[in-house]
Amino acid sequence: MIRFIDTHKTYPGQINVSPAYHALKGISLALGQGETLGLIGQNGAGKSTSIRLIMGYMRADQGKVIVLGDENSSPATRQHIGYLPEISALPSNLTCMELLRFVGHCSGVQKKQMDERSEMLLERLGIWHERKRRLNTYSKGMQQRASFAAALMHDPELLILDEPMSGLDPIGRSEIIGLIHDLRSQGKSILFCSHLLDDVERITDRVAIIHQGHMLYDGAITDLCADQTEWSIDMQDGEVMAAYDEKELSALLHQHANRIIGVRQARESLQDAFVRVVQGFQA
C-alpha cells in the first residue's frame, strides 16, 4: 500500500529567518494490505512530513514514496485514500452534510449511497443530530468527528490518520478506537500518527519510531517492549504479589502454591520503550 524507499526531504530555508531543515534523512518503510502501523515520534521528528509526502502535498528530494503503486499520488490514487488531517481544517461556513456531499461528489459516490453513508457515519460518530449546523459552530471534538466522517465517506482502502484523537474527550477517544478496530477488521490499511502512546498500543501491534528524520525502529510492539525481570502473581482472593528476581519468584510459588491463579511477566510500556530508543539514538 505504502512504500518509502530511502526518502529524503529538506525544507528550504528563509534568508535571515531560518536555515534549510532536513526533515527526512533516508527513511524506508512499508505498509502492506490490511496492516495497521502507528507512526510515533517527537514534535518535528518528521511524521507530518511523511504524511504530506504520502498525500502528494510535497515531493521527496531523494528516494521514492510509492502509494498504491503510484509515485505521484495522483487524484486517481487519492480516490482510494481517506485522510484525516491533524488540524481539522474545514470550510467553516458549510454544514456537516454539505461537507460530506462535497466529498461524495468529488469521489464519485452516487447520491443514494452518499445519503446512506452520511447517515451511517454521522450516527456512528454521534453527530447526526448536528448535521445541519455550520462547522464553525462545532466544538473541536465535533470538528474532528466531522473530519473523520469526511475521510471515510468514500469507503477508502487506505486510511491516513494524523492525530485522530486530537481534541476528543475520553469517551470520544474510545469510540474512535472502536471505529478504527472495525476498520481494521474490514481489512483496511491504516497508517496513523499519535502522541498518545497508550492509544497507539490499543489500536495497533506495529509501530515505527521516527526521530530527527531517522527511522529508529519499525516492527512489532511486543519486540520493542523488553520483558522485564519482574513478575506479578495473581492470587485467588484478588491480591497481586510481585517478585523481582527468579529466586524470589520460586520462593513465592512454593509458599502460596494453592492460592495462585496466574503469573505474569511484567513488560516495558511503549512509552518507556520509546524513550529508551530515542535516548539510545541521542547517546
Place this chain on the structure above:
Amino acid sequence: MNRIMALAYITFLDGLRRNAVWGLCIFALLCEVCGVFFIDFFGHDLGRAISDFQSSIMWAAGMIFILFYAVQALAWDDAHRNIDSILARPISRTEYVLGSMAGLSLLLLCFEFLLFSLALIEISWIRPHIGEVYFPVFSVSHFIATWLALQVILLTHLSIVVLVSAVIRGAFPVMLITLAYSLICSGLPVVRESLHQQQHADALTHGLDSMLQVMSMVFPDFSKLDWKDSVLSHQSLQSIIGMPAWLPFGLIGIYLSVILFLACIIYQRRDIL
C-alpha cells in the same frame, strides 16, 4: 468538470455566508442609492454624472471584493490548511485553481449583478423625473456592454490574485502585488501617451517605447474596456470604441487563460507546506 463545479459551489456557498461580503454588498448598494442626490448637484451633465458614478461604484466595490475578500479567501485556504482537506480528495491542483476561480468569479458576478440591477433601476427612475435636456440619451444595451467590460476587467484582476497566491503565501503581499498590477495597468497607457507626444524622438525614446509595448502585453490597457461614454450615445458601440466589441473581450479572454494556465502550472509544481 464535476469536481470543479463541486469546489466552485462550496467556494460560492462559503462566500455567500460571510458577513464581510454582505457588509460590502449593503455598503455598495447604499452608495448607489446616494446617486439619487446627484439630481440637485448637476445640471446638463446629470446623465453622464449618474452613469459614471454607478459604474465607478461597481468598479470600486468589485476591486474591494477582490483585494479584501478573494485575496483573504485564497490565503485562508493556505494558512489554515483548508487546501489540505480539499486536495485530500481526488481533486487535482488544476481543478483546485479552476474551482476556486470559478467559485469566486460566480460570487463576484452575483454581487456585481445586484449592483448593476440597482443602478439600472435607479437610472430608469431618475430619467423620466428630469427634463430631456438634462438626460437626453440612455442606451441600455451600451450600459449592459459597459457592465460586461467591467466584469472582464475585474475577472482579470481576480485571475492575477489566483496567480500571485500560487507564488506567494500570505494575504498582504498578494494584495499589494495585485494593487501594484492594477496601478501599472492604469499608468502604462499614460506613460506611453506622453512618450508619443515628445517631439524629439531619439534612440532612447524608441527603445523605451518598445519596452513599454512589451510591458503592455503583461499589463494590459484596461482603458480600452472603459466604455462608460457609450452609455449616453446613440451611435454603435464599434464606432465609439473604434474596434469591434468582441476584440478586447477575445484578447482579454486569451490573456486570462494564460494567467490561469500559469497559476495551474505553479500550483502543480509547488510544495504545499
